[in-house]
Amino acid sequence: MCATCGCDQPGGVTITRINTEEGEFRPVSNHGLVTAHHHHHGGQESSSEKRRIDLQQDILSKNDTQAGHNRHHFEAGHILAVNLVSSPGSGKTSLLERTLADLKDQYKSYVIEGDQQTLNDANRIAATGCEVVQINTGKGCHLDADMIHRSIHQLDPQDGSVVFIENVGNLVCPAMFDLGEQARVAIISVTEGDDKPLKYPDMFESSQLCIINKIDLLPYVNFSVEKTKEYARKVNPRLSFIELSATRGDGMGKWYEWLKNEYEAIGSRKEVAASV
Template identity: 50%
Template sequence: MCTTCGCAEGNLYIEGDEHNPHSAFRSAPFAPAARPTLKITGIKTPDFAPSQTTEGDLHYGHGEAGTHAPGMSQRRMLEVEIDVLDKNNRLAERNRARFAAHQQLVLNLVSSPGSGKTTLLTETLMKLKDRVPCAVIEGDQQTVNDAARIRATGTPAIQVNTGKGCHLDAQMIADAAPRLPLDDRGILFIENVGNLVCPASFDLGEKHKVAVLSVTEGEDKPLKYPHMFAAASLMLLNKVDLLPYLNFDVEKCIASAREVNPEIEIILISATSGEGMDQWLVWLEAQRCA
């Protein structure tokens, strides 16, 4: 995971930085990050071997760190991860305190790429328009496409490009949120980078993680990526209008999610047909009032 492999050290770009004379990224938000040439010799690789099943499959998640990186011991990876997450968690608590002071509901939308969360979000914003003040932080590795789609609904949005990074972190939210106009008691939607692994570990200061899973992905996804669904308060089972055309077992998917997280709430939803949208809006209002 990126708490140990360093993939978060990408070329961060937040919309507006190109106008900031102190920004290192103002001249080329899509420029490739510099990659120094390293020559490392004399490093002994710590003894580590993946566990094997009777079928010969390899499992690298059984060590202390729950993952594997060439040239690093399990203990060292664990130390690095604890250090990274500790710093992030302190920043997340500051974000949470700031949001709480303004009674703002903050939701971290997480999913794999192509789950339909941007379309679902735009439809949600249209239904909330003139009812609840909203703002959006959009996370992607590159482009400002999704932020443009959000702004087309009339909702303030800011794009955060993570470069090589595969998730948003608390510092990015601390940098982006103050640039958005959002009234007290409003809703801040954070659409994370499409990734069901790393965003599970990074607290942004949100009240809830909302996992979006589309019926085109397979009903065993919660079992394949358990950390994300364990961290989520709500699962939106999206694109249910496509169920007549797919071999997708809804009950099996729900059972898989609840095997990982017995407390998770689940809403079947479709931005195309409108199914489940009212239930989703009721859930949002309940969280605002909680």
């Protein structure tokens, strides 16, 4: 059984590098989480004697260790890695398309796309000229640190760049999995319920920034920006907010300013880490 999603196929996860130069996709790797498929059957010298083992091991320690390696790799190369999380349809890909187009002269950017199926999002990103890999998780509901590790090897982002990770559209499961990112951004759109931060608190608790997208639609929907902020602050008093419309462009400047601040903060984080 696949460790990520529980499907019966060993090849549950595929990672595909989109070739931007030729304008078509080219699968570079197509293998599952083989390393996670342990099917051992005990040692040769097994005895039937009962033994108690006191372990106290964190269940997600493997992911957390890998996430730590990813983070170290990013920081060593002064690379800003941002993990974008939201429900499906909040506008993550549209936000990225506009961001990549607007900031193409400021940063060298890369995108890691996570979806259960299809290369659609990666092809949208590739059309902007940005280098991108698509992770298809099969039946899996979230990205994990190992998938990011393998994607980084394919992308090989240059020092001083920005890596955007678009997580699988899901407000529950991605919250638990550290990818090694420097910042997590939760996106909610005004066509969703304004009580989402209360219904799905873990995601808002684990994020540093909350983007409220599609504000151009506010006149047509029953959504209170202030209530959303109030609810989100209940689960995470430190959360920052940016209201924007990725399609019309309102508020995008504030998002770029936030990215710039995060980008500039990497150097100071490195110094703190070195002095510890």
